[in-house]
Amino acid sequence: MMIDELNWKILKCLQENARMSNAEIGRRVGVTSPAVSERIKKLEDAEIIQGYTTFVSPLEVGYQFKALITLSAFMGMLKPFLEKVKTYDEVVNCYRITGNENIVMEVVLKNQRHLQTFIDQLIIFGETKTQIVLSHVVKYSEVKPIK
Amino acid sequence: MMIDELNWKILKCLQENARMSNAEIGRRVGVTSPAVSERIKKLEDAEIIQGYTTFVSPLEVGYQFKALITLSAFMGMLKPFLEKVKTYDEVVNCYRITGNENIVMEVVLKNQRHLQTFIDQLIIFGETKTQIVLSHVVKYSEVKPIK
DNA sequence: AGTGAAAGTGATATACG
DNA sequence: CGTATATCACTTTCACT
Numbered sequence: 001m002m003i004d005e006l007n008w009k010i011l012k013c014l015q016e017n018a019r020m021s022n023a024e025i026g027r028r029v030g031v032t033s034p035a036v037s038e039r040i041k042k043l044e045d046a047e048i049i050q051g052y053t054t055f056v057s058p059l060e061v062g063y064q065f066k067a068l069i070t071l072s073a074f075m076g077m078l079k080p081f082l083e084k085v086k087t088y089d090e091v092v093n094c095y096r097i098t099g100n101e102n103i104v105m106e107v108v109l110k111n112q113r114h115l116q117t118f119i120d121q122l123i124i125f126g127e128t129k130t131q132i133v134l135s136h137v138v139k140y141s142e143v144k145p146i147k
Numbered sequence: 148m149m150i151d152e153l154n155w156k157i158l159k160c161l162q163e164n165a166r167m168s169n170a171e172i173g174r175r176v177g178v179t180s181p182a183v184s185e186r187i188k189k190l191e192d193a194e195i196i197q198g199y200t201t202f203v204s205p206l207e208v209g210y211q212f213k214a215l216i217t218l219s220a221f222m223g224m225l226k227p228f229l230e231k232v233k234t235y236d237e238v239v240n241c242y243r244i245t246g247n248e249n250i251v252m253e254v255v256l257k258n259q260r261h262l263q264t265f266i267d268q269l270i271i272f273g274e275t276k277t278q279i280v281l282s283h284v285v286k287y288s289e290v291k292p293i294k
Numbered sequence: 295a296g297t298g299a300a301a302g303t304g305a306t307a308t309a310c311g
Numbered sequence: 312c313g314t315a316t317a318t319c320a321c322t323t324t325c326a327c328t
């Protein structure tokens with residue numbers, strides 16, 4: 001599928017604020033709301049738009065910190081881990097990566113004890129490395145057109 | 148601010164689909180749409196809700212891969228980097244972390260050459276480590292109530 | 295803090311450039 | 312692929328509880 005300039009403008013609006021009305025998007029990009037509606041539908045069908053979500057602040061709801069946890073899986077333990085990780089409420093993001101380290105997870109934790117019990121659950125899968133997140137410098141920045 | 152069970156149900160709906168109408172949320176959680184509207188406004192004011200966004204697939208719009216790039220900053224170079232990183236279109240997320248490695252970035256790249264030119268920009272700030280993302284196993288999972 | 299009703303605005307389907 | 316119109320749904324405000 002083709003993404004023209006108008007579609008990029010619509011994607012920009014939606015990335016800025018997913019709850020913006022089609023009418024408001026239309027005003028900003030210079031078309032009517034049915035046109036916006038149809039284009040959004042096509043972007044969804046083409047899976048260019050993969051969903052709409054809300055940022056809920058982990059700190060404001062009582063989690064004390066975030067951490068990045070890196071897992072170097074033991075032989076044969078990567079596959080079971082990939083299934084298991086989906087069930088952890090703590091994990092908000094999980095990437096499989098190249099190299100000796102196989103997995104990086106972004107986790108939300110309520111306190112140090114919680115970190116300990118969480119890491120304890122991982123030891124059967126491999127070796128872990130924990131890095132506490134001090135700040136989220138760039139947060140879910142927009143995906144922009146390729147130059 | 149207090150987050151009661153009703154607010155958690157509303158947050159669950161919004162995290163699943165930020166574009167869900169207040170009326171639809173109301174039907175699912177058992178209140179009227181003005182009630183939903185008012186609660187959402189309070190959650191926004193309390194900065195529990197920090198925004199609404201749209202997932203645009205980097206691969207579908209022409210980026211060939213993602214990478215995690217770790218930066219171990221040279222003495223005195225962390226602060227200038229923290230300003231500079233906001234200007235990079237490639238960086239969709241950037242975390243400052245504890246330990247010898249100071250920064251982890253999630254970046255979208257159009258090809259190998261792009262990776263090289265991007266890393267070249269970083270060498271003045273510190274040493275880098277690059278891990279190519281093979282898959283995004285858990286994607287922006289919901290933040291859930293603390294048990 | 296939530297409901298119900300009124301008025302305004304937005305979404306959707308259809309007909310037509 | 313877009314607009315224009317009409318109908319229906321949703322949002323917002325407000326009086327009341």
